Amino acid sequence: MEDIIVIAAGKAGFSFTELAIWAGIFVLVMVLGFVVVVLLRKKMLADDRASESGFAMTIEQVEQMHDKGMISDEEFAAMRRGILGIGAPEKKSPESEDEI
Secondary structure, eight states, rough: OHHHHHHHHHSOOOOHHHHHHHHHHHHHHHHHHHHHHHHHHHHHHHHHHHHHHTTTHHHHHHHHHHHTSSSSSHHHHHHHHHHHHOOOOOOOOOOHHHHO
């Protein structure tokens, strides 16, 4: 009777080899899932950056427009300041010149 219980218990459980195979499959699925998430995140961030910069102009594009005569010197200077994040030049008021 004890022999039957031992045989039945041996058949019901997993062997070490089967357990190692299933653990390997689990790890492989987790790694593949991680890679897919990283690639999707990278693509989404690239799409966001492309859509944000879609309306922005580079200094080189503004220079080309200026060289072709599409924009005036004043427009070029204003656009260049805007791209560089520099505010409009400060104009001195007549009162401040008198104080000096």
